[in-house]
Amino acid sequence: MVEMVREVLENSFVEQYYNQAHSIIPQVNQEDDPKYNEKKELIKECQEIVGTTHSEKPPLNIAIIGLPGGGKSSLLNTIFASFSTDRWKDVVQFGSFGTLDKQFTTRFKSFTKDVYYKPTDTYLMPTFLDMTGFEDDDSANTLALLELVFAGKIRENEELTRAKKFGFNYFIRMGVCHRPVDRIIVVCTSNPNVNLPTSFFNAVWKAKKKHTEIPVYGVMTFRDKYPPDNERVKVKIEEFRMCLALPQYRFAHIINYCDDIDSRGVHITTTIPSLDVPVLHFMKQVLNPRQDDPRKKHDRKMDILSIFAFIFAVLAFIYVLLISNR
Numbered sequence: 286m287v288e289m290v291r292e293v294l295e296n297s298f299v300e301q302y303y304n305q306a307h308s309i310i311p312q313v314n315q316e317d318d319p320k321y322n323e324k325k326e327l328i329k330e331c332q333e334i335v336g337t338t339h340s341e342k343p344p345l346n347i348a349i350i351g352l353p354g355g356g357k358s359s360l361l362n363t364i365f366a367s368f369s370t371d372r373w374k375d376v377v378q379f380g381s382f383g384t385l386d387k388q389f390t391t392r393f394k395s396f397t398k399d400v401y402y403k404p405t406d407t408y409l410m411p412t413f414l415d416m417t418g419f420e421d422d423d424s425a426n427t428l429a430l431l432e433l434v435f436a437g438k439i440r441e442n443e444e445l446t447r448a449k450k451f452g453f454n455y456f457i458r459m460g461v462c463h464r465p466v467d468r469i470i471v472v473c474t475s476n477p478n479v480n481l482p483t484s485f486f487n488a489v490w491k492a493k494k495k496h497t498e499i500p501v502y503g504v505m506t507f508r509d510k511y512p513p514d515n516e517r518v519k520v521k522i523e524e525f526r527m528c529l530a531l532p533q534y535r536f537a538h539i540i541n542y543c544d545d546i547d548s549r550g551v552h553i554t555t556t557i558p559s560l561d562v563p564v565l566h567f568m569k570q571v572l573n574p575r576q577d578d579p580r581k582k583h584d585r586k587m588d589i590l591s592i593f594a595f596i597f598a599v600l601a602f603i604y605v606l607l608i609s610n611r
């Protein structure tokens with residue numbers, strides 16, 4: 286028993302929030318789910334962590350990256366459903382990674398709280414960037430694209446493939462269009478028959494290093510089909526965590542909302558708290574404030590004011606010196 290708990294925790298801290306049989310039974314009424322109350326508590330905790338607009342802070346910018354088919358868009362819809370006690374919604378288009386258009390177009394789309402959260406409250410829920418179309422390479426182009434996105438120098442819906450042709454200058458001319466990224470979540474399937482995109486991870490690692498160490502988190506999806514007690518899945522998880530140097534609290538192996546776990550389609554009208562609870566525990570870690578998070582706008586104003594005051598004091602001092610030497 287002790288051995289099992291240890292192994293399970295070695296994988297990811299969210300293990301303890303899934304039942305060991307890997308079974309999720311969607312309830313027609315979310316209140317009937319055994320995790321309903323825990324979900325409501327966790328939503329409150331996340332709201333307290335992010336604070337409200339009164340703090341004058343900007344919301345965090347969280348980039349979701351990975352290769353096509355890894356479950357990025359589904360993860361976003363799952364996160365949005367976990368923040369809601371209404372129902373799951375397909376806010377982000379998912380499952381279209383196989384089409385020609387998506388495969389060859391690299392772009393990102395941002396999802397602010399206005400599109401996925403209650404418009405009526407003032408909590409600073411984060412902005413998510415869903416990025417599509419990366420390939421498993423760590424070429425100079427991929428690195429340049431990632432750096433531009435992390436630095437906030439890319440336009441929404443801009444086709445990133447164009448940067449491959451024109452290089453850095455193209456985007457520098459276009460100017461800064463959104464805030465820099467505060468957190469990176471790398472998403473990947475736990476299907477052991479799909480290779481880990483290690484070259485891409487390498488590029489992510491190099492690109493994030495240039496931006497004052499943006500914290501990287503990792504999510505593995507398809508836990509329902511490829512559970513962590515499968516030996517090959519275990520190996521894949523270990524490699525994934527090693528590639529991105531992910532400690533337990535920055536890694537989660539999760540199940541997304543999908544037809545495979547809800548064949549009756551219950552989630553069209555409600556949420557599934559048993560799916561949400563592990564995701565909310567993970568999001569709590571992601572949202573936790575850090576020293577390098579964007580500061581209050583007020584503080585920035587104060588900074589500028591104090592620089593002016595300092596310059597003024599130095600000039601006044603020089604002036605007094607000059608006068609007294611005459």
Ligand SMILES: Nc1nc2c(ncn2[C@@H]2O[C@H](COP(=O)(O)OP(=O)(O)O)[C@@H](O)[C@H]2O)c(=O)[nH]1
Nearest residue numbers: 353354355356357358359379380382507541545
């Ligand atoms: N069974 C299962 N299917 C999933 C899971 N996550 C995503 N999918 C499915 O995998 C496919 C690709 O997901 P998508 O979110 O579009 O991946 P993306 O290309 O990384 O954005 C979709 O058909 C999803 O329904 C999961 O955790 N379990």
Ligand SMILES: [Mg+2]
Nearest residue numbers: 357358379417
């Ligand atoms: Mg997608």
